[in-house]
Amino acid sequence: MTYAAFWKRFVALVIDSICINIISFILGFITGMVLGIAGNAAGMARDTIMQAAGAAGYAEGIIVFFLYYSLFESSAKQATIGKMALGVKVTDTEGNRLSFGKALLRAFGKLISLIIFGLGCLVAAFTEKKQALHDFIAKTLVVNA
Numbered sequence: 194m195t196y197a198a199f200w201k202r203f204v205a206l207v208i209d210s211i212c213i214n215i216i217s218f219i220l221g222f223i224t225g226m227v228l229g230i231a232g233n234a235a236g237m238a239r240d241t242i243m244q245a246a247g248a249a250g251y252a253e254g255i256i257v258f259f260l261y262y263s264l265f266e267s268s269a270k271q272a273t274i275g276k277m278a279l280g281v282k283v284t285d286t287e288g289n290r291l292s293f294g295k296a297l298l299r300a301f302g303k304l305i306s307l308i309i310f311g312l313g314c315l316v317a318a319f320t321e322k323k324q325a326l327h328d329f330i331a332k333t334l335v336v337n338a
């Protein structure tokens with residue numbers, strides 16, 4: 194088992210971020226349209242409709258983030274679209290496939306890693322097993338497939 198290099202992980206993160214943003218944009222557009230039509234039909238103020246659409250879009254973005262990482266990393270491929278493109282996968286510390294719960298914990302840890310200016314991800318460049326903060330939290334590894 195060889196650990197995925199930091200730069201492979203970084204490029205995979207960029208690809209995954211693009212995928213998540215595309216999915217979130219499409220869902221946000223649909224939600225905005227539905228809320229706009231429904232709000233206008235109900236006679237709601239334009240500002241109220243815009244605030245509701247913004248809040249819904251924010252919530253959808255968070256849900257997409259968690260589901261994207263959790264579903265892909267607990268799948269048979271053990272990898273997101275970005276990780277598949279770079280030939281890496283996520284395992285537990287024993288080399289086994291993640292359960293959905295463990296993948297969800299890892300996604301939560303990834304959010305923490307990213308919120309702190311990406312420093313949690315940068316840790317992977319300096320650890321023996323190339324583990325980022327979220328890998329330590331969930332007890333996972335990213336390995337070459």
